[in-house]
Amino acid sequence: MRASDRVYESLREDILAWRLVPGTVLSEVEQAARLGVSRTPLREGLRRLASDGLAVVGKGRTLVVAELAANDVRHLFELREALETQAARLAARRRRAGVFEDLCARFARADELLTDQDPTRSAYYLLVADLDAAIDAAVDSPYLLRSLQGLRTHVARARRLSRDDTPRLLQAAQEHLLIAQAVLDRDETLAAQATAVHLRRSLATILASLGDRPTSPWPDPPATALGVLT
Amino acid sequence: MRASDRVYESLREDILAWRLVPGTVLSEVEQAARLGVSRTPLREGLRRLASDGLAVVGKGRTLVVAELAANDVRHLFELREALETQAARLAARRRRAGVFEDLCARFARADELLTDQDPTRSAYYLLVADLDAAIDAAVDSPYLLRSLQGLRTHVARARRLSRDDTPRLLQAAQEHLLIAQAVLDRDETLAAQATAVHLRRSLATILASLGDRPTSPWPDPPATALGVLT
DNA sequence: GTCAGCGGTTTTGTATACAACGGGAGGGAT
């Protein structure tokens, strides 16, 4: 593997994990020394981070780790809604049934993954990643996938901003199940709208966890009332 | 201006104008000699092209100019529909009235720009660019704008694929007018749907001009029948 | 007190030399 790739992945991981916090200046000589490479491949990795939007030009010509605050998350979800509803629509149009039958079965039993045994929820997030991958495979639209890929980088960073809330994850599992079922049923409209619903609720959860008041002043309905959607 | 920026812009222009055709290998030493810079800034420009999707890795480690065929245009418009309908929706929500009043007036008179005097249609395309810029300014959503920017690069390249057809441009002007009016009226749904209509028609025109049979076997309605939409 | 100009220092931008990887032609074995 090339040194510039190692640099890129290493810095990317550090930024996504919030080990490098927003505003940190990414000095070429300093980072080159830290990662044990020369400035040439380091610069290449840095420019890739910049084209991902993970680093932005600070004062002068320096690169700094990009901000990601509550308002940025709102903007991020405006893009996410555009891309993921379209992805769901196209997946519903083009999917092969087998994968989504399997995913529906797994999401129907997602509560078994959300016991208190696994505080990182890795089994659950793996299932969500599998759904994303299945949708990507079904979409089969290179330009859209490319944008989705860039988006997911920022979504992953945003996830680390808010704490994992088990009731919300159980609700999210039902929303994912609805999406997977709609794709399986080739119901393009429902797939897109269920995705939109899921994203709006996820955004509200993240913003609430950040201490932001939600845009709507209404209390959330009790979780049991949402069961009818599944 | 930095040498790497000149390299990037020069190669980008060459690719968008189809002076560098798909499949052309972008050899570092060759291009560095042609553009009069050393390999270091040239590589930087090349990587930017790759992250834009204008260059892709060929056999070995070489970069080649990316393909853009009829099927790619279809995929491109799947992304375009996702991004531009969302942009229109958000612009309708957040626009300041003045700019769009002006744009409506200009699009209402777009037929005056489409005389046979100007074979490049530069005045008309400038007007379209102004609408795009006004929507961008109203959207005010950094992540979405970033994706839109990347998209427009490929759209510009695709435009050079098909010939300019005056009747279609007159029809497109009416579609643009409808979008601008919907944004001005803060009608989010209409803005999004009018954008979708415009994109579907544009895609059909491009594909027809490429010799592809449209997906629908129906003949286009006469141009005068579309006047009711304005 | 404030602001403009000016070195000094630090940082980024560029050029070049060298290392390493990969493809392709050629030859030998089967």
Added chain:
DNA sequence: ATCCCTCCCGTTGTATACAAAACCGCTGAC
């Protein structure tokens, strides 16, 4: 004849040296 192995050459990847530009603190004038 075909397949595979090897060596050579061209290309890309990396390191380093040098050039240029920008920040910072200083000084001085108004």
